[in-house]
Amino acid sequence: MGKLKRVFTNIRVIAFLVFVLFMLFAIRPTPWNEGVMIKSVMKNSSAALAGIQNPPPTAPPLVKEVILSMNNKPIKDVADYFSFVKGLRVNQTVQIKTNKGLYKLVTKEAFQEIELNQTEEVTVPETQEVTETINGTAMLVNKTVMVTRLVEVTARKAIGLEDLGLRVDNAPTSNLRKGLDLQGGTRVLLKPAEPVGEDTLGIMIDSLKERLNVYGVSDIVIAPVQDKPSFLGEPSRFILVEIAGATEEEVKDLLARQGKFEATIGNKTVFRGGNDITYVCRTAECSGLDPQRGCGTVQGGMVCAFQFSIALSPEAAQRQADVTKDLRVITERGGNYLEQPLKLFLDDQEVDSLNIADDLKGRAVTEIAITGSGFGANQEEAARATLESMKRLQTVLITGSLPVKLDLVRIDTISPTLGQQFLTNAWWAGLLAVAAVALILVLNYRRIKIALPIALTSLTEVMLTIGVYALFGWSFDLAAIAGLIVAVGTGVNDQIIIIDEMLKKQAEVVYGWKDRIKKAFFIIFSGYCTEVVAMLPLLFAGAGLLKGFALTTIIVVSIGVFITRPAYAAIIQILYED
Amino acid sequence: MGVPTESAAHSLTLMGLKATFIHIYDKQYKVLLALSFLILLASIGFLFFTKAQTGEYFQKGVSLKGGLTMTIPVEQADIEGLEAALSSRFPAADISVRGITEAGELKALIIEASDAPEDELIDALRTHGLPMEPGTFSAEVMGSSLGQSFYRQTLIAVFLAFLFMSIVVFITFRSPFPCLFIILAAASEIISTVAVVNLLGVKLSTAGVAAFLMIIGYSVDTNILLTVKVLKHQGSTVFQRTIDTMRTGVLMSLTAFAATMVGYFVIQSDVVKQIMLIISIGLLFDIVYTWLQNAGILRLYFERKHKHAEGGQHG
Numbered sequence: 001m002g003k004l005k006r007v008f009t010n011i012r013v014i015a016f017l018v019f020v021l022f023m024l025f026a027i028r029p030t031p032w033n034e035g036v037m038i039k040s041v042m043k044n045s046s047a048a049l050a051g052i053q054n055p056p057p058t059a060p061p062l063v064k065e066v067i068l069s070m071n072n073k074p075i076k077d078v079a080d081y082f083s084f085v086k087g088l089r090v091n092q093t094v095q096i097k098t099n100k101g102l103y104k105l106v107t108k109e110a111f112q113e114i115e116l117n118q119t120e121e122v123t124v125p126e127t128q129e130v131t132e133t134i135n136g137t138a139m140l141v142n143k144t145v146m147v148t149r150l151v152e153v154t155a156r157k158a159i160g161l162e163d164l165g166l167r168v169d170n171a172p173t174s175n176l177r178k179g180l181d182l183q184g185g186t187r188v189l190l191k192p193a194e195p196v197g198e199d200t201l202g203i204m205i206d207s208l209k210e211r212l213n214v215y216g217v218s219d220i221v222i223a224p225v226q227d228k229p230s231f232l233g234e235p236s237r238f239i240l241v242e243i244a245g246a247t248e249e250e251v252k253d254l255l256a257r258q259g260k261f262e263a264t265i266g267n268k269t270v271f272r273g274g275n276d277i278t279y280v281c282r283t284a285e286c287s288g289l290d291p292q293r294g295c296g297t298v299q300g301g302m303v304c305a306f307q308f309s310i311a312l313s314p315e316a317a318q319r320q321a322d323v324t325k326d327l328r329v330i331t332e333r334g335g336n337y338l339e340q341p342l343k344l345f346l347d348d349q350e351v352d353s354l355n356i357a358d359d360l361k362g363r364a365v366t367e368i369a370i371t372g373s374g375f376g377a378n379q380e381e382a383a384r385a386t387l388e389s390m391k392r393l394q395t396v397l398i399t400g401s402l403p404v405k406l407d408l409v410r411i412d413t414i415s416p417t418l419g420q421q422f423l424t425n426a427w428w429a430g431l432l433a434v435a436a437v438a439l440i441l442v443l444n445y446r447r448i449k450i451a452l453p454i455a456l457t458s459l460t461e462v463m464l465t466i467g468v469y470a471l472f473g474w475s476f477d478l479a480a481i482a483g484l485i486v487a488v489g490t491g492v493n494d495q496i497i498i499i500d501e502m503l504k505k506q507a508e509v510v511y512g513w514k515d516r517i518k519k520a521f522f523i524i525f526s527g528y529c530t531e532v533v534a535m536l537p538l539l540f541a542g543a544g545l546l547k548g549f550a551l552t553t554i555i556v557v558s559i560g561v562f563i564t565r566p567a568y569a570a571i572i573q574i575l576y577e578d
Numbered sequence: 579m580g581v582p583t584e585s586a587a588h589s590l591t592l593m594g595l596k597a598t599f600i601h602i603y604d605k606q607y608k609v610l611l612a613l614s615f616l617i618l619l620a621s622i623g624f625l626f627f628t629k630a631q632t633g634e635y636f637q638k639g640v641s642l643k644g645g646l647t648m649t650i651p652v653e654q655a656d657i658e659g660l661e662a663a664l665s666s667r668f669p670a671a672d673i674s675v676r677g678i679t680e681a682g683e684l685k686a687l688i689i690e691a692s693d694a695p696e697d698e699l700i701d702a703l704r705t706h707g708l709p710m711e712p713g714t715f716s717a718e719v720m721g722s723s724l725g726q727s728f729y730r731q732t733l734i735a736v737f738l739a740f741l742f743m744s745i746v747v748f749i750t751f752r753s754p755f756p757c758l759f760i761i762l763a764a765a766s767e768i769i770s771t772v773a774v775v776n777l778l779g780v781k782l783s784t785a786g787v788a789a790f791l792m793i794i795g796y797s798v799d800t801n802i803l804l805t806v807k808v809l810k811h812q813g814s815t816v817f818q819r820t821i822d823t824m825r826t827g828v829l830m831s832l833t834a835f836a837a838t839m840v841g842y843f844v845i846q847s848d849v850v851k852q853i854m855l856i857i858s859i860g861l862l863f864d865i866v867y868t869w870l871q872n873a874g875i876l877r878l879y880f881e882r883k884h885k886h887a888e889g890g891q892h893g
Contacts, residue, residue: 436836489837531795533742537735
């Protein structure tokens with residue numbers, strides 16, 4: 001009993017136990033969880049209109065909202081959800097109860113545009129460039145003429161219930177994020193057609209996010225990857241896009257459609273993406289919180305203002321002048337603005353609308369200041385909201401004028417059924433691997449008392465590694481599983497070294513226990529260093545797609561050397577002393 | 579240590595076997611050392627043979643040369659027939675069809691094609707009677723230039739891993755010869771593993787290269803163990819110290835081997851299977867190159883050194 005007390009008062013054992021508890025808390029296993037988790041909410045869908053929030057894609061699973069019942073009918077899993085949705089009619093009110101609140105959703109009718117195989121004549125105004133002779137010189141002038149066109153007649157046909165706009169999955173049973181290859185979806189690797197720096201890549205990623213947002217694609221991860229660390233010279237840079245639950249066609253379609261930017265005033269296009277916006281300032285000199293207007297108190301909080309400048313091409317500036325010269329000036333909220341705002345469109349979807357200051361009326365100015373504001377409960381929050389909306393606007397404006405084309409260099413589509421199979425299969429593999437290792441240990445030592453603690457330590461290492469993944473919100477994928485299974489085999493190595501050192505015959509006891517453990521640790525530590533350095537290059541090679549394998553291996557061996565090993569050695573030392 | 583009394587007869591034969599083994603291991607260590615070098619030479623020879631035959635030291639899978647991999651869940655299929663049909667349909671493409679089984683039951687088909695358009699391949703598979711509904715199968719399309727750059731990068735990764743490992747080993751021992759022996763063992767292990775992987779007709783993927791990095795780690799683990807024991811522990815002969823350490827080292831390799839073999843047979847993912855297979859092969863070679871090659875060289879090296887120092891005294 002005295003020994004047991006010494007084991008549990010040993011500082012290394014205590015540190016180990018604290019760590020185990022901490023990681024258990026990070027993983028938070030909840031196998032009894034019922035309901036369906038909301039993975040994403042489509043823009044403008046009935047679910048979005050009901051006020052259901054779209055979770056950030058990298059949110060830990062247990063943070064995401066879970067549907068518990070619909071119209072008081074309990075929803076236990078995805079099958080329940082789909083069978084309920086199947087029975088819905090158009091314009092029906094559905095009461096959705098989640099773990100966070102109650103929503104009232106009204107179902108919508110879905111329509112399909114069909115071409116009727118007939119044409120009709122329509123007259124539309126169109127701006128044309130006409131050469132006119134003014135005062136004896138030929139000049140290019142924009143003139144609006146009425147044009148008559150033949151258009152296909154289309155009709156809208158109701159095709160039943162519109163999708164509720166919820167992407168769902170069974171309620172999470174732990175806080176571990178499943179990687180794409182375990183849940184199904186599409187992953188593409190995009191490579192800029194010409195080498196770009198880190199900044200440009202960052203801008204491209206922001207604008208990609210903005211574009212994909214326009215389509216309401218939300219369960220998506222967009223991340224930069226590079227093939228070597230920057231200090232080793234200029235790396236090749238890629239953009240990794242992972243969309244859970246999407247098929248290859250959907251993703252290709254999205255990436256092909258993206259990128260049409262247009263700004264209009266009163267339905268007339270003033271500038272398009274490409275050459276019209278020549279520069280969007282993002283540095284501190286010409287962008288940031290507006291020093292003249294600052295922040296002010298309004299009802300319920302604070303409002304701050306931002307300002308940044310953009311440069312237009314002379315042609316775009318002239319177009320802007322032409323369109324605005326006939327507009328009236330109105331006074332609103334203490335400022336003088338033109339009656340029509342500047343509307344920004346991304347792929348024909350309106351993303352923002354800006355008031356135009358009256359001093360821009362009819363003037364061909366190439367440098368324009370864009371202003372806006374943000375609201376928050378206090379000054380700090382208001383300032384943050386302001387800067388966020390500024391960044392978003394800048395991204396939208398840059399989007400149209402991305403300098404570099406993106407090439408699709410790799411596409412992986414993982415079927416959700418295969419992904420699920422892999423996961424179940426992997427748990428079995430893990431358990432069997434531990435069992436096989438335990439069996440070999442028992443055969444070798446012929447003493448459960450020795451074999452069992454070693455196998456247990458290896459199992460804890462696996463648990464702790466999964467905990468690290470849950471803690472940092474990294475997604476756990478097949479490569480990580482491979483790393484873990486391999487680690488089950490290596491994890492025991494160092495315990496074997498320690499116990500063998502301890503079990504040496506009495507005659508050989510020239511050194512004390514402490515010396516022996518010290519010697520064992522020397523071997524263990526050198527082995528640890530080589531394993532880590534051997535894995536380092538893999539963090540970058542192959543555009544980081546094998547990062548999971550390298551990362552898991554490094555985490556497991558580190559946990560082994562710094563957390564489980566010291567505790568194991570301490571326990572062995574106490575038990576075998578005297 | 580650890581011999582149970584209830585099976586005394588059984589352990590007697592075991593003891594006999596053990597004694598014979600120790601005897602051979604002790605007296606014939608030079609032969610065993612030569613044997614390990616023979617295996618290494620045979621591996622190198624085989625690699626050169628492969629290079630002469632195919633132009634490459636090993637076969638590259640689509641993730642290293644570009645192309646298409648599809649995984650289609652099926653319950654039964656005529657694998658050879660499908661491969662023949664696809665090959666005649668796309669004569670220019672290098673197509674291979676494999677099955678993934680779990681407990682003897684076919685679970686999925688893996689189709690690799692280096693040069694066939696995805697849509698046409700899907701059509702061809704559909705006409706062959708496979709249900710090619712979107713979302714039911716997985717596909718991986720790799721651009722060929724990206725594949726080649728992955729190939730270059732992974733080679734660099736292996737080279738760097740080797741370099742880093744050597745540096746750590748040199749820092750650990752600060753003695754050139756034992757370090758060189760460790761590095762030789764690691765290199766031998768990689769070469770022989772590549773040879774066997776070739777022999778089995780496995781096409782290497784990027785993930786496979788990751789497995790080779792792991793082998794470097796494993797190899798050095800056991801070799802460091804051996805070298806530390808031989809180098810730093812005094813009081814008995816080099817052979818005695820080797821034999822003492824061997825039990826620990828072989829056990830380390832065997833536990834890892836057990837885990838990776840389970841991984842190989844149970845996991846369905848082709849990528850993970852390849853990692854497990856390569857590491858398993860590497861672990862078997864680890865036993866050969868640590869305990870026959872490195873142990874032999876170390877013994878030779880130390881006994882020579884001893885002779886020089888003490889004027890021909892045998893250990």
